[in-house]
Structure formats: C-alpha cells, structure tokens
Amino acid sequence: MPDPSAPTTRTPAPRDALHPAAAHAGPEPDRRPRSTAAVLFIACAAQFMVILDVSIVNVALPSIRAELHLSGAGQQWIVNSYTxxxxxxxxxxGRAADLVGTKRAFLTGLAAFTAASLAGGLATDGALLITARAVQGIGGAVLAPATLTLIMTTFTEPAARTRAMGAWSAVMAAGGAAGAVIGGVLTEYAGWRWVLFVNVPIxxxxxxxxxxxxPATASGRGGLRRLDLPGAVSVTAGLTALVYGIISTETHRWDSPTVWAPxxxxxxxxxxxxxxxSKVAHPLVPLAVLRRRGLATANLVVLGMxxxxxxxxxLLSLYFQQxxxxxxxxxxxxxxxxSLAIIVGAQLATRxxxxxxxxxxxxVGMALSTVGFVWLSWIRADGNYATDVAAPFVLATFGTGLATMPATVAATSGTDRAEAGLASGFVNTSRQVGGAVGLALLATIAxxxxxxxxxxxxxDVQQALTAGYGRALLIAAVFTACAALGALAVPGRARGVTS
Incomplete structure (x- = not known):
C-alpha cells in the first residue's frame, strides 16, 4: 500500500521530471471557459484511482489464486507487476508531458490504465492478469505525474495552489486508506474481478x-531528445529480472539457471x-544529485520502509483469510x-x-515500526486479530506515517527549485522499488x-503457514531497523517548509 503522507510536503513548486509542463511549457491559450474546480476534481479522481490500485487487490488475492489456479509466485506477481x-x-x-503536452499525457495514461483494468477483469489465466496489471502500472506511471502537473499549471496563485494541493494530498490519503476496504467489499459481494472492473466506468x-x-497545453521543448528511453528500459528490465530471480528461489535451488541467470x-x-x-544529455536520474547526503540517505531509508x-x-492479507x-x-x-494510523502519523509529522x-x-518513526514488526512476528495459528495483530499493526503503520513525509523533506532540503520535484519523484520511485523487491524477498522467505x-x-499446515509469515515479518523488522540507523546520517538541517 502507498504511504499517503508523501505528497503533503510543502516543497517549492518543482519544475523537472515530476512536473515537466511547469518546467518547460505553460498552458497554451484556451478560449473555452474553463472550470478550475472541474480540473481539480478530474486530477484528484484520477490520482485516487492510481493509488487505490496499489492496494485494492491485496484482499482479493486468495480468491484470484483459487479461481485462476495460481502458484504462490504468481500471486506475488499480481502485486509486483503493477508496482x-x-x-x-x-x-x-513525469517527462511525458514535456514530449506530448500535459493533456495528451493525462489522456494517454488514463486510457491505458482504464483499458488494462478491463483486460485484467476479463483475464482467464494468471499470465493475462499479470500482463494487464503491468500495463496498469505503466499507465499509472504516466497518469500520476500528469495529475500533479495539471494542478501546478492550473492553480498559479499561491493560496489557490495550496488549497488544491491540500485536496490532492487528502485524496492520496483516502486512496491508500480505502483500498483494502473497497477491495474486500467488492471481492465479497461482486467477485474479485470487480476490483479491476471498478476502474472502467470511472x-x-x-x-x-x-x-x-x-485545457490543451503545449508540448515541451526538446522532444524525443529529452526522453531517456534507454534509461527507462534498462532500469525497468533490470528490476523485473531481479525480482523474477528472487521469486524463482521458491521452486528452484540457488544454483539453478532459472535463479542465477535472471x-x-x-x-x-x-x-x-x-x-x-552518466552519458545521456537528459538522464532520468542525474547521478550528481546522489552525491547529496540528504537525498542519498533519505532514499535508503525509504527503500527499507x-x-x-x-x-x-x-502477508497480513493472507494471514487474515487463510x-x-x-x-x-x-x-x-x-x-x-x-490506514488511519498512517494518516495520523503523517498529520502529526506535518505539524x-x-x-x-x-x-x-x-x-523515531522507523524505530516504532521496528517494534511493531517484531511484535507482529509473534502471530499465532490459533490467535485472533484483537490480541495478536491490532496493536502491533497500528504501531508499525503509525511509524511509517510519521517517517514518510520527513523522508521527502530530507531528500528535497537544499535542492534548488528546478530539482525539488526530481528529488521528490526519486523518493516515490525508491518507495515502489523497495516495495517490489521487499515483497519478492519476504514472500519467498515465508x-x-x-x-x-x-x-x-x-x-500442521496452519502452523507452517503462520511460521512463514512470522519469520518474514521479523526480517521486515530488520529492514526498518536498518532504515532507523540510516536515518541517523540524514543532515540535521533538513527541516520542514512552513507555509
């Protein structure tokens, strides 16, 4: 599930990879009457849909696995292909708007996301569903930055932009919090396919x-020369191969070509x-920014988180149902x-x-999460939610909420205006990458x-499953403990930006 507190950071209006239209081209004159409220609603609703789909399938996984006869590895790929x-x-x-304009990027990402949702809901086997989820993720990668660019280019007056960003952030939080609940209701009363079909009419x-x-916006300057396709292809293929190799250890030995080759x-x-x-003129990730201690250490923290x-x-979704x-x-x-604990932690951090x-x-946030994960690792096959899960779960998620927004602040502190969005986008990418690799590793260990x-x-099937989940959660505590230690290296001057 995404951490909804991330976008509440009040960094300067960025003009870079995450907000290309703001950096390279303003809106073209549009003579039609324009409703800024309608633009805000459209941007927020699209972002809600993207964030919802990170977590909405979790509760549906046992039903999907049973109907499509998936293996444990296939079950993981339903989540990881999207991520x-x-x-x-x-x-x-984020750079797509620089190439084709914000409106075209928004429409392209939304169309791909919607079509993939329909294909996923109609899938008759695991391969089709996993492919559809991957296309959903690609559509979301184009759509999500475009929603924020729309807000940045539509609301140019500072007070109006602050209100619009507040609404966008609230929708992010709501999407993250609502995913599991909506997924559960749809799976129970309409069937698991509706966790995907629900995106189609929207x-x-x-x-x-x-x-x-x-409104139509001009495409940015530079065209294809500014689009780092080799970088995008190599990093996406590299991460996919790495995750595939990790998941393959579930059914193959480490010395098998099926494992070591990927x-x-x-x-x-x-x-x-x-x-x-290091070679291209307009890289996705300018390597020079990684020399900044705040950005580098914040991203290491976010990877562990x-x-x-x-x-x-x-893992908890499987524990609750199985x-x-x-x-x-x-x-x-x-x-x-x-989900509510994440929101509370994020709001407290903001204040x-x-x-x-x-x-x-x-x-403090990562330390609290570590305690929560260690506590969660004690789950029992004959336990129950109130005594075994509720308190440590809330503690772990509250710690995550407390730490997420400060990670973005630490990453962007000291960067100039033109690089603030790049740093923020890098943090969000690190969170997703850490999630994909961590899920593959911990689910395989379980x-x-x-x-x-x-x-x-x-x-003793129930005991064996619970032992696997518990051990994986204990190793998750190692990740957050390392994140807490890494946070000690964050520069002390990285302070929040007040309004």
Missing amino acids: LGFAGLLLLG GVALLAAALVYV LAAGVLLLLAFLAVE GAASFAMWF ILHYSAVEAGLCFLPG IIARTGARPLLV SHITTGRLAAHPQ
Missing part, C-alpha cells in the same frame, strides 16, 4: 470530462542503467486501523517537523519456511 511498471517508468512518465467518465474541461541479468541491466545515466510495509500488507478464516470484507476492515527537523521523525515446516510436519 514494477509504476516504479520503473514513474520518472519517465476511467471512461474521467476521459470524457478531461476532453471537455482540461539475477545476473538484473545486476548487469542495472549497471547498464548507471552507465546510460517500502520493503517492509509492502510485504506486511501482502489462518484466521476471515471473509474478504472482514479482512479489508482489519486493515482500516492501520511538528518545523520544530524538530526531519531526522528525529525519521529515526514460502521457504512454510515448505520446511511441512516437510517435517505435513499435517
């Missing part, structure tokens, strides 16, 4: 509204990405306190960061533990 498509192309998607309505209300290919592709970024939290939502035998609706409602700076909030327990005690 990898989104993360790998997010920065490239997407069609938004496409029609955008054609009428969203792992080696992933490493080589990521090295190729670094080489490309994403690796732990994405896996937690996945071990505690909750219905999809009950499982979705179980996630609601954690006190100007006094404390980013570093203390990062350290499967290995379960398989080992079943080999010794074939009759």
Whole structure:
C-alpha cells in the first residue's frame, strides 16, 4: 500500500521530471471557459484511482489464486507487476508531458490504465492478469505525474495552489486508506474481478470530462531528445529480472539457471542503467544529485520502509483469510486501523517537523515500526486479530506515517527549485522499488519456511503457514531497523517548509 503522507510536503513548486509542463511549457491559450474546480476534481479522481490500485487487490488475492489456479509466485506477481511498471517508468512518465503536452499525457495514461483494468477483469489465466496489471502500472506511471502537473499549471496563485494541493494530498490519503476496504467489499459481494472492473466506468467518465474541461497545453521543448528511453528500459528490465530471480528461489535451488541467470541479468541491466545515466544529455536520474547526503540517505531509508510495509500488507492479507478464516470484507476492515494510523502519523509529522527537523521523525518513526514488526512476528495459528495483530499493526503503520513525509523533506532540503520535484519523484520511485523487491524477498522467505515446516510436519499446515509469515515479518523488522540507523546520517538541517 502507498504511504499517503508523501505528497503533503510543502516543497517549492518543482519544475523537472515530476512536473515537466511547469518546467518547460505553460498552458497554451484556451478560449473555452474553463472550470478550475472541474480540473481539480478530474486530477484528484484520477490520482485516487492510481493509488487505490496499489492496494485494492491485496484482499482479493486468495480468491484470484483459487479461481485462476495460481502458484504462490504468481500471486506475488499480481502485486509486483503493477508496482514494477509504476516504479520503473514513474520518472519517465513525469517527462511525458514535456514530449506530448500535459493533456495528451493525462489522456494517454488514463486510457491505458482504464483499458488494462478491463483486460485484467476479463483475464482467464494468471499470465493475462499479470500482463494487464503491468500495463496498469505503466499507465499509472504516466497518469500520476500528469495529475500533479495539471494542478501546478492550473492553480498559479499561491493560496489557490495550496488549497488544491491540500485536496490532492487528502485524496492520496483516502486512496491508500480505502483500498483494502473497497477491495474486500467488492471481492465479497461482486467477485474479485470487480476490483479491476471498478476502474472502467470511472476511467471512461474521467476521459470524457478531461476532453471537455482540461485545457490543451503545449508540448515541451526538446522532444524525443529529452526522453531517456534507454534509461527507462534498462532500469525497468533490470528490476523485473531481479525480482523474477528472487521469486524463482521458491521452486528452484540457488544454483539453478532459472535463479542465477535472471539475477545476473538484473545486476548487469542495472549497471547498464548507471552507465546510460552518466552519458545521456537528459538522464532520468542525474547521478550528481546522489552525491547529496540528504537525498542519498533519505532514499535508503525509504527503500527499507517500502520493503517492509509492502510485504506486511501482502502477508497480513493472507494471514487474515487463510489462518484466521476471515471473509474478504472482514479482512479489508482489519486493515482500516492501520490506514488511519498512517494518516495520523503523517498529520502529526506535518505539524511538528518545523520544530524538530526531519531526522528525529525519521529515526523515531522507523524505530516504532521496528517494534511493531517484531511484535507482529509473534502471530499465532490459533490467535485472533484483537490480541495478536491490532496493536502491533497500528504501531508499525503509525511509524511509517510519521517517517514518510520527513523522508521527502530530507531528500528535497537544499535542492534548488528546478530539482525539488526530481528529488521528490526519486523518493516515490525508491518507495515502489523497495516495495517490489521487499515483497519478492519476504514472500519467498515465508514460502521457504512454510515448505520446511511441512516437510517435517505435513499435517500442521496452519502452523507452517503462520511460521512463514512470522519469520518474514521479523526480517521486515530488520529492514526498518536498518532504515532507523540510516536515518541517523540524514543532515540535521533538513527541516520542514512552513507555509
């Protein structure tokens, strides 16, 4: 699930990869009457849909697996194909408006997302569903930056822009919080396919509204020369190969070509990405920015945070339905306190960061999450939500909410106006990348533990599954503990920006 607090940071209006239209081209004159309220609604609704789909499938996973006869690895790919498509192309998607204009980028991303949602809902096997989810992620990678660019170019007066950004941030939080609950209700009463079909009427309505209300904007200068396609392809392919290799260890030995070949290919592709970024004129990630201690350390913290939290939502969804035998609706409602805890933590961080700076909030937030994950690792096959999950779950998610916005502040502190959005976009990409790799690793570890327990005690299926989930959650605590230690290296001067 995404951390909804990220966009609440009040950084200067950025003009870069995440907000290309603001950087390179203002809106073309549009003689039609324009409703700024309609533009804001369209941008917020589209962003809500993108964020919702990160988490809406989690509760539906057992039903999807049963109907499509998926393996455990296939079940992971339903989540990871979306995350990898989104993360790998997010920065490239941010530059799409520079190439084709904000309106065209918005319409293209929304059309791809909507069509992929329809294809996913109609999927008759796992391969088709996973492919559709990947295309959803790619569409989201183009659509999400365009929603924010629309706001930045539509609301130019500072007070109006602040209000618009507040609405956009609130929708982000609502999307993250509502995903599991909406997914549970749809799965229980309409079937799992509706967690994808639900996007279709919304997407069609938004496409029609955008054609009428969203003003045409000029494409940016530079055209294809500014689009780092080699960088985007190499980083996305590298991450996908790495995740595939990790997941393959569930059914193959480490010395099998099925494991080491994609792992080696992933490493080589990521090295190729670094080489490309050092050579091209307009890189997705200018390597010079990584020399800034605040940005580098904040992204390491976010990697650990994403690796732990994405896996937690996945594993707990399985625990609620497979071990505690909750219905999809009950499982979705179980996630609601954690979603609210993220929002509370984010709001608290927003109010006190100007006094404390980013570093203390990062350290405390990740420390609280570590305690929560260790506590969660004690879940029992004969346990229940109230005694085994509720308190540690809220503690872990509150810590995540407390740390997420300060991570963006730490990353963007000290950057000039033209690079603030790039730094913020890099943090969001790191969160998704950490989530994809962390989910692959921790879910695979859980499967290995379960398989080992079943080999010794074939009759104790529930105990074996719970042991796997618990061990994976304990390793998630190692990730957040490392993030807390890494946060100590964040520069102390990284303070929040007040309005």
